[in-house]
Amino acid sequence: MLLHRERHLVERIGWLRAAILGANDGIVSTASLIVGVAAAAARPSDILLTGIAGLVAGAMSMAAGEYVSVSSQADTEAADLEREAGEIAADPEAEIAELAAIYVRRGLNDETATAVAHQLMAHDALAAHAHDELGLVSGMKARPVQAALTSAVTFSAGAGLPLLIALGAPPTWVAPAVATGALVSLAGLGAIGAAAGGAGRLRAAGRVAIWGALAMAVTSAVGAAVGASL
Template sequence: MSRLHKESHLVSRVGWLRAAVLGANDGIISTASLILGVASASAAQSDILLTGVAGLVAGAMSMAAGEYVSVSSQSDTEHADLARESRELAADPAAETEELAQAYVVRGVEVGLAREVARQLMVKDALGAHARDELGISAATTARPVQAAMASAATFTVGAAAPLLLVLVAPTAHVIPVVAVGSLLFLSLLGAIGARAGGAGLLKPTLRVAFWGAFAMALTAGIGAVFGKVV
């Protein structure tokens, strides 16, 4: 005897997970890169710390504003599509029912059954059925600007705080290796956590974030070293 069971799918995490991983990843990489660039130019520890704090504040605000504007644009598009669909439903419900039925036929449902399913769904929630099956808009993937902005700003701050903490605890003469190695470890941990939260394998996401983090930090440190000697 089979029993119904509640399934927990990870697609519901897509919205906040993307923003959170992006924020934390950017926080670690940008702040660590700034710190290494300034440290490579033989700056004092107080200057290095000030640069990191300024990068944290500016980056968190930038991430929040960027996410809010970007996701708001997506939300505006979704609302415009829903408004247009609502007008079409009011103007010609029969044509909209057939349009929904054809969407099911394309997916492999027999024509008669597709029309009956479309008719029943239109009776219960016409706009919801068209939003989901024609426009691809659902509760799990709909744009949430405020949630994305807050997640990005908060996780950027947490990510940026990690290399700043390393500056505080590292001996002055060893700031560069401590921040570089520590930040790569933080990035690897972030990649593993993001992969686990999204249900993906651990190795590829971990190596991906570690590689790009190492590249960014090495490039910035090299520029700091070159310009530090010139100045």
């Protein structure tokens, strides 16, 4: 029987989430830092130093955070699989009945469900339970190193944009130039992420831009207040 290969967008969710989060956080946090420091009437050299420090610290923080959180997910998945393997070894008939009950709930009759459960258990018992009982899908498997590297690289790329704008803008225009560039970039990033995931672009672009604008507005207000008090 000739089968055609299908690729579903959900297969991208592991690296796509980390990439969008990293780039978004890089733009928002670095642009907010620059706008906040600029609002405090800091010198151009101090603004750039703050932005560079934010890029380095943020990239490392994103990598560490993603690695730790996704590693916890991977550990939980491994523990569930180990537990399931023990249950299969201890009582395979009960595990066949458990699979059959799952297939009955999905619409198969008792006879067909039992036959399917027997065949899948004979082929790869643990894989059958991982997929149908635990809901562990190979395309969505936790990959800590991939998530950490993706987040660090995309954070750095996102953070580099407001830094470049700050470097090229006149000193009196640093804050508005960075804020404008960040908002445009965030909207574009939201649209790209939505397109890659097969979702609506306009809504995603607006959502990301609004939260970015809020972050920069709050940071600017704090920077202006602190600068005025010093």
